[in-house]
Amino acid sequence: MDISFKNKKLEKEFNEGAHLSKIHGAKRAKKIRIRMAEFRAATSLMDFWPPKSGPSRCHELTQGKRKGQLSVDLDHPYRLIFIPDHDPAPEREDGGLDWLQVTAIKVLGVEDTHE
Numbered sequence: 001m002d003i004s005f006k007n008k009k010l011e012k013e014f015n016e017g018a019h020l021s022k023i024h025g026a027k028r029a030k031k032i033r034i035r036m037a038e039f040r041a042a043t044s045l046m047d048f049w050p051p052k053s054g055p056s057r058c059h060e061l062t063q064g065k066r067k068g069q070l071s072v073d074l075d076h077p078y079r080l081i082f083i084p085d086h087d088p089a090p091e092r093e094d095g096g097l098d099w100l101q102v103t104a105i106k107v108l109g110v111e112d113t114h115e
Contacts, residue, residue, distance in 0.1 A: 001042045002104035004085055010109060024110060031074040032110065045084070045102035048072070060097060061113065070105075071113060081108040 005011035013019055014036065021029040035056060042048065048058035056072040061081075068089070071079035082105045084090070090101030 001039050004106045006108050028075050035072050046100040049099050077112045077114050079113050
């Protein structure tokens with residue numbers, strides 16, 4: 001999949017190894033690197049479709065300001081937040097996100113979505 005970032009600062013944070021560990025700590029930085037490698041290796045978001053998502057637990061967020069976003073687990077309670085980077089986002093006939101057609105994502109950041 002193609003990966004972009006919401007801004008240059010976040011792109012730098014994710015692409016400079018030592019910088020990532022300074023900001024998020026070694027444990028979370030390692031999980032971020034694993035998730036990013038999984039995204040790069042994927043053909044489409046369908047590779048993360050539940051139940052195939054495994055330990056990353058990829059799922060769509062549906063509440064409030066998070067509607068339309070997706071997330072994968074890092075270290076509890078933190079998650080990597082992203083959106084499909086398509087305009088418009090591909091949809092199935094029933095109106096849901098077509099995970100098979102999502103071949104590009106935009107990383108929005110790392111957050112505790114339960115706050």
